[in-house]
Amino acid sequence: MPCVVNxxxxxxxxxxxxxxxxxxxxxxxxxxxxxxxxxxxxxxxxRSLSHFLEREGFHVHTxxxxxxxxxxxxxxxxxxxxxxxxxxxxxxxEVMTRIRSExxxxxxxxxxxxxxxxxxxxxxxxxxxxxxxxxxxxxxxxLGVRIKKLLRSFA
Numbered sequence: 149m150p151c152v153v154n155x156x157x158x159x160x161x162x163x164x165x166x167x168x169x170x171x172x173x174x175x176x177x178x179x180x181x182x183x184x185x186x187x188x189x190x191x192x193x194x195r196s197l198s199h200f201l202e203r204e205g206f207h208v209h210t211x212x213x214x215x216x217x218x219x220x221x222x223x224x225x226x227x228x229x230x231x232x233x234x235x236x237x238x239x240x241x242e243v244m245t246r247i248r249s250e251x252x253x254x255x256x257x258x259x260x261x262x263x264x265x266x267x268x269x270x271x272x273x274x275x276x277x278x279x280x281x282x283x284x285x286x287x288x289x290x291l292g293v294r295i296k297k298l299l300r301s302f303a
Contacts, residue, residue: 181207182227182299187217187243188261189235193286197230200288206295214238218246225252228295228302233262233269241276248277257298261286 184206188194191212198208209226211217215237217229229247233240240260247253260273263284273281280294 181205183207183209183224184295185209185211185217185220185224185226185229185231187211187214187229187231187235187240189213189232193232193284197286197288197291200292201295204292204295214240214243217243221246221250221253226256228257228259228299230259230261230291230295233260233264233273241272244273244277255302257302259291259294259298261291 182205184201186194186198186201186208188197188210189212194210194212198210201208209220209224211220213236214231217231218238221243229243231240231243240262244258244260247256247258257279258277259280259282260278261282261284262269265283270281279298282291282294
């Protein structure tokens with residue numbers, strides 16, 4: 149039979165409780181929201197991916213071009229970066245080069261999403277520091293699986 153107190157505490161505070169004869173022991177069932185920087189100049193793609201990732205439990209910061217992303221990286225650290233390649237002001241290659249050149253960002257996983265699926269582009273992405281490459285159109289669930297896999301391997 150479920151415990152009413154346990155259900156109330158879980159709904160209110162997001163914790164599970166186990167009862168012992170002496171005390172109530174609380175166990176958090178919430179994970180830290182992981183911060184993702186999404187760099188995408190196509191507003192429709194950016195909004196749809198951001199919405200999906202937020203529903204998956206991530207905190208998403210969006211930038212519409214590489215220049216703004218580089219400014220954000222000066223002031224923040226993210227758990228993962230998703231970047232398009234072809235953007236105004238600074239492209240995805242420039243963003244990855246900057247990430248890999250700074251000690252505090254060096255081990256941050258980077259996923260490239262782009263419609264440019266030439267062999268040369270894919271090779272250059274990996275050589276510049278990408279950890280994964282996804283061709284557009286992006287399937288949100290595939291992106292979610294790849295993000296979770298990278299975050300586990302970089303934890």
